[in-house]
Amino acid sequence: MLSTTRTRAALTAIVVVAATLLASCETPPPPPPPLVAAPPAPPPITLSSSIVEKASAFRGYMQRAGAIGATFENGDQIQASLKVGVAYEPKQFLSGATAYAAVLALQDPTYVASVRSFATDPVQRQSIINQIIADPAYAVGFKGSDTAAGRIIDTLGAEGLRLYTAGKAVKQAAYDVQRAKWSTLPVLDRDGRLAYAKTMSATPALADSADVAALQQASMGGVPLVPAPPAAPAAAVTVSGPRSAPPPYKPLVIRGLAVAALAALGAAGDxxxxxxxxxxxxxxxxxCLNMAKLNLYQCLAVAKPHYEDVFCLGQHIMIDTSMCVLKASGAALPYEPPPPPKPEPVVTKKKPVAKKRASAKKKS
Structure with a gap:
């Protein structure tokens, strides 16, 4: 019995020694791989709330002014329409158009994705930001800039054409309304209405809170913007469709693309x-906008009867402003027939007057 126990102990010791020897002969396991830190997430798309408010103020004015009708029944109605039309400050208006262009460009998924592909590397991202700030035309080099530019041109073109068409109707009403006797009466407080026009032309417009929220969502790639209704069937524009607009672009379009690119890189926040x-x-x-305002002031300064105020409204508020928007966006300008040639003055040839014969001297 004792010998059996000793034998088992010896065998156990041999097994332990053998296992130890085998373990020492095996290759040690490789060390765990080093931990690789994940690259930082790119910054989110950011567009300053102030920029969005400017875009909303621009869009709101274009919608209100484009809705001015051409049917006038009294002087108060004319003055109310004038108050709507004069209510924009040129500098803010132009900034709003550019800001609106940026929001439209941010609606283009190809353009945004192309820009954001450079946002992961912080060094590369900052380098591109610096180049865009130094030269906004750098933003045209990203893929999708042609369709983003097409969105800007088509949308601003539709807004401008709508205002232009309404302005042409109002300008024509300045002639048609003269059949009514009240339209030939003098405008009351002519100096006051001119002062009001100058005051509102120096006052930044306010944005609509609901429209600001819609534009903010659109800048983040949310719900597509609803374009303004076209002025005519021929002017219909499909903003959601990716129309390619080849360069060169107008400066406003280029700067809108640049702001959109900076927003996509997370560098356009407050x-x-x-x-x-x-x-x-x-x-x-x-x-262009400053000249439109100057022409308006001169028109209101000399206008006396009501129908002349209608002309100032149609020509120098609505048509002139719409042409500035159309030219700035690079959209096609509406056809303007050339003025009729001036009639040439009729020159009547004078009949030659027969010279009187000198009376013969009588011979003395």
């Missing part, structure tokens, strides 16, 4: 507002 405002400056279109 902290970047000063930089974005500088990117949106566009002097040529500002001159």
């Amino acid at each position: 902290n970047n507002l000063a930089t974005i405002d500088a990117v949106m400056v566009e002097p040529a279109s500002a001159m």
Whole structure:
């Protein structure tokens, strides 16, 4: 019995020693792989609330002014329409058009995806941001810029054409309304209405809160914007369709693309507002709007009867402003027939007057 126990103990010891020897002969397991930190997530798309409010103010004015009718029954109705038409400040209006262009560009998924592909690497992202700020035309180089530009041109073109068409009808009403006796009566408080026009032209317009929310969602790639109703069937525009608009583009379109690209890179938030405002400056279109205001002031200063106020409204508020928007966007301009040639003055040839014969001198 004792020998059996000793034998078992010896065998157990041998097994342990053998297992130890075998374990020492095996290859040690490889060390665990080093932990690789995941790249930082790209910043979200950010567009300053101030920029969105400017876009809303622009869109709101274009809708209100484009809805001015051409049927006038009294002077009060004319003055009410004038108050709607004069209520924009040129600098804010132009910034709003550019901001609206940026929101439209952010609706283009191809353009946004192309820009955001460079947002993962912080160094590369900052380099592209710097290049866009230095030269906004750099934003045209991203894939999808042609369809994003098409959205801008088509939408602003539809808005401008709608206002232009309404302005043409109002301008014609300035002649038609003269059949009514009241339209030939003098405007009351002519100086007051001119002062009001100048005051409202220096006052930034307010944005609609519901429209601001819609534009904010659209800038994040949310619900597509609803375009303004077309002025005529021929002017219908499908904003949701990706129409390719080849370059070159107008400065307003380029700057709208640049702001959209900065927003897609997360560099157009409230902290970047000063930089974005500088990117949106566009002097040529500002001159057009300032000239429209100057012509309006001169028109109101000399207008006396009511029908002349209607002309000022149709021509210098609605038509002139719409043409500034159309030219700034690069949209097709409406056809304007050339003025009829001036009649040539009729020159009547004078009949030659027969010279009187000198009377012969009598011979003395």
